[in-house]
Amino acid sequence: MTALRTSVDPAAEDFAEYRDAMLTKLDELETEHAKAIEGGGEKYTERHRKRGKLLARERIELLIDEDSPFLELSPLAAWGSDYKVGASMVTGIGVVEGVECMIIASDPTVKGGSMNPWSVKKGFRAADIAAQNRLPTINLVESGGADLPTQKEIFIPGGRTFRDLTRASKERVPTVALVFGNSTAGGAYLPGMSDYVVMVKEQAKVFLGGPPLVKMATGEESDDESLGGAEMHARTSGLADYLAVDEEDAIRLGRSIIKRLNWNKKGPSPKPSYSEPRYDAEDLLGIVPTDLKVPFDPREVIARVVDGSDFDEFKPLYGSSLVTGWADIHGYPVGILANARGVLFSEESQKATQFIQLANQSDTPLLFLHNTTGYMVGKNYEQNGIIKHGAMMINAVSNSTVPHISVLMGASYGAGHYGMCGRAYDPRFLFAWPSAKSAVMGGQQLAGVLSIVARASAESRGQAYDEDQDAAMRAMVEGQIEAESVPTFLSGMLYDDGIIDPRDTRTVLGMSLSAIHNGPVEGARGYGVFRM
Template sequence: MTVLRSALDLTSETYTSNRAHQLELLTALTEQLAVAAAGGGESALRRHRERGKLPVRERIALLLDPDSPFLELSTLAAWGTSFTVGASTVTGIGVVSGVECVVVGHDPTVRGGAMNPYSLRKILRALEIARINRLPVVNLVESAGADLPTQADLFVPGGRIFHELTELSALAIPTVALVFGNSTAGGAYVPAMCDYAVLVDRQAKVFLGGPPLVRMATGEESDDESLGGAEMHSRISGLSDHLAADELDAIRLGRQIVARLGWRKQGPPPAPHVRDPRYDPDEILGIVSADPKIPFDPREVIARTVDDSDFDEYKPLYGTSLVTGWATLHGYPVGILANHRGVLFSEEAKKATEFILLANASDVPLVFLQNTTGYMVGRRYEEGGIVKDGAKMINAVTNSTVPHLTVNMASSFGAGNYGMAGRAFDPRLLFSWPGARLAVMGATQLAGVLSLVGRASAAAQGRPFDEEADADRTRAIEAQIDGESHAFAVSSRLYDDGVVDPRDTRTVLGMALSAAHSGPVSGRRGFGVFRM
């Protein structure tokens, strides 16, 4: 039998304290998600509705199939900055007319939907997800264009949006623009570069320069409608494919366009009959240690995530700080790599490398469950070849072509982040739990290293070491690293695709796997040179 047997004690003090800690973190997460959902606030929303317009989230809800899920992405973008949480856009993966699509929607209640540097990162990441997973894109357009005070951070990288849209078209991945309001200057190219464009009558405004700019540049007098209105583009310029009577009509037309794409997934379908885990995913909250220095058994998480809690472990007696094995998740076969006691030794690195090769040989997607402090250091381990063994694992992760999905459960430090498919290694989707941390190393360790370096420098120069100043620096550095490695701060920078409730991990991974199977699922048969 390969069904996991849980050893979790639901009555223990450890379980109770862990659960209480996670619930506190989830309360903080819920508060920030509510801030993002509020957009520009009540007054801005009221003005928007008074103009006869729907909020962006209502537009998305009407676009998606009834009662279908929406996997929102990068919800905490711009958290902790001067910009509104969510970065004036909503992105995610949802089902439109039976087709999984990436949805990108501007929120015009936040500075007219103007794009700031975090909005740009968020949109580019959504388009990248569409490209690598072969997902059609539906843009819900209403934006005042670039946030001009930050144009220096927008103009050059902003051109990448046009690059991504035209590349998607070249790859035969359909793109649709539903234009509800302003789409000016560079934003005018979004409907122009999409395969399909729907403009709402008397609302959509698409032009490179508005009437004031045209008057200044050419002396020509014009108004919004004659210069770039929906009817003009539908009857004269030909930019618009469909003239929508109102927003509801535009959404109807958008769904109709997607329905007629004849879209077919290229990956294998999931098993027709799926069994839920034998253990309650709610119990994951009591598994994850409140103290990140205390490891927890990832098998307990796996037992509450995979189908029927069935996990066929690979090399269970070798390299035990890394758990590897085969399972199915919502009917999709997966290979799982999960950190157990944090540190990766040579045995774990070689075990992971072999496992990744096997997954590629059998075309099986990989799920990485991170909780690592990195690769082991020390003379004994250097002599044993930890560097070249770690390089094998990183080589395998880099060159693996089956879909990778990553979840940072608790800690993702040092090169362990790389070996466990961190952001730099292009996982199809990457999520974090609210208590997760991401940094070159833990705050205490990093501050301690800098302190030791300072002591050595003072000794080399023959000067006394200032203990009091060192203590002050240590406290400041620990606070800085702790803040920078916080899950919300990491997600704010788009280093993951969202912070998720641990109890939703099975659902999130199932949706991610389904999205990844829109494209082909095939492994690499030839790898680079492994240093033996």
Template structure:
């Protein structure tokens, strides 16, 4: 493989401007992450600590192997909504006793750890990741069940969480629940459905109905410990498999339990030299354009992410707006599709062929999105852009090797679909802070709406109100601008988190390692390619 040659001049004003703007966006993201980490706020954190209990991220830190990384997923779920940022749960991938696991930790400082609609979305997404990648699931449970005033939004989709826990068990993927406090109502089914449970004496409680509900339902004055205490479940009901004296022992028991599985990955181990890129990842801050109207060469990103900056480019002279080729990342072989602009027929056909080749070779695919969509216009329609774009989307849809998607710029229109957007089931989706996602750009969308309304007015013989049209365009632009930002998208869980561009290699490496916990195998079976 050739080492990519960088043509970036870090002294150029454009580079410095990109860098400053990206740092500004990262500072904004960090502010929002601080809000998420604060949980329910100082008052409720202090009350939790006064009970002698650890916070969810402290529990995770003790649970995972010392000095190992924890890749937190969807940390800004619920951003921009009425709910506390983070969805009242922490989810992510961490290594426990040498085994990569999917970890879920209730945040009891946010309304007692109760589930809101974003908790459910985030939990279901984490189960999806665990199942697709064959990751054992460790649940750090302390939840009051559903946030009852919002039960209409939670009850039906929330039932899927219990389905997923039991389906994981059925697929021989272990599930563990450590009950750190109350597991009430729906929360009680988390340990009830798990393969293994760890309770804490005098601290854990699990019951379908707590003392107040029992009183209302039956008239019984139930005592909390007798009703659902850890010792009762260990001695009487049998719900508790292990009984710890405190949180530290519960975490230790869980680490020992994971070690006892002798868990083995089913995918191939790294086969290539995992040497660092030749070029400094710090330079990624100045390469990607914050102003998405300004293009940048995706090869410059690839050169700062893959092993040794080595890249074996496929079809470099054909369909030049889409870069395709092979590389390795932390020793794992990958096929890369990266946008250098809009997709034409040539790019679409090139992508479809490349995806088929990677499926023949059982090589995972990394899609690096910076795309405004497929080309439109009379010439391109006559040349077959619809059927050629359909070939690419067909290949993406029916590809069976794992996909990872990195949003490093624009993601507009059907280009999002063709480059393995969230709707096309990539194993992971990560975004940079400059990412924008929508049907089309704000100005374009407002312009289309204006043209449509003008044509309707002309057909009806109604005079065009230019002032009203300008106000409508401005309002639509402002709306799309708000709803297409990286923060809005991650708040809706359209991705698995916004990452610092400088961390791209590390984040993708963790994701690739997790992917190889399961079988990595391509397919020969694709849908009908319209010729």
């Protein structure tokens, strides 16, 4: 039998402590998510409703199949910035007529849905996910275009939005625009470059320049409807493929378009039947210690995530700080790499390299469960080749072509973040638990390094070292690193695709794997030079 056994005791004192700490973090996270859901606030929400319009999330709810889940992505984008949490946009994966689609919805209650720098970055991330996983894209459009005061940060990179649409069409991955309101200036190219366009009668307005700009540029008098109204585009310009009588009709037409795509997944299907994990997902709340220096056994996480808690561990007696092995999640095969004791040594690096190569040979997606402080440092480890062995692991991750998913459970520091497929290594999806932290190193270590360097510099100049100033510097640096390594900050920077409740990990991974299998799953056919 390869089913994992558990040693978690829900009645233990430390379990209760960890659980309470995680629940506190989840409550704090819920408060931040509420800010994204409220959009522009009550005043602008009511103004929008008085116009007879649906909110962005209401449009999404009507669009996706009844009682189907919606995997929202980057909900905390722009957190900690001067812009509204959520970046005036909702993105995520939903099932429409049985087809998994990337859905991107403007939030018109936030400055009329205008795009700020974080909206652009969030849209880019959604486009990357759609392209990598071969997902049709549905844009729910109601936007005033660029937020003009920040145009210098939007105009140049923003053109990529339209490039991505045309490239998706070239790859035979459909794009659909449902236009509910304004889509002006550069935003007019969003429907203009989509494969299918639906416009709502007497609501949709699509033009390169509105009446005031046309008046200034040409002296011509015009009105919104004749210049860019839905009926004009349906009857005269031909930009609209379908004219909807209202928002519900537009959503019905959008669903009908997806139904007629004759869409088929290119990846292998999941196993037709599978078992749920043997252990309760509730236990995941009490597994991660409040002090991330304290290790925990990732097998306890794996046992509550994989089908039947069945896990075939690979090389269990070698490089034991990294757990590797094979399992299924919702019927999809996966290879799992999970940090056990934080530090990655040469043995762990070589073990990971071999395991990643094996996954590529068998076309098996990889799941990385992070809790690492990085690669080991010290004279003996340097002399024994930790750099070249770590480089082997990073080489393997970099050139692996099977889909990767990363989940940051605890620490994810230094080059260990890279070796475990951090954001820069293009995992298809990267999620974080509320307990996660990520930075070049821990705040205490970083402050200590700066202190040692400053002390040595003072001594070399023959100056006395100011201990009070050193203590103040340490406190400031530790506080800064702590603030910049918490998941809300990183999520706001779009360094993950969302912070998830640990209890939802299996569901989120299942939805991600299902989306991934819209495209082919193929391993690498070659690698670069490994320093042996």
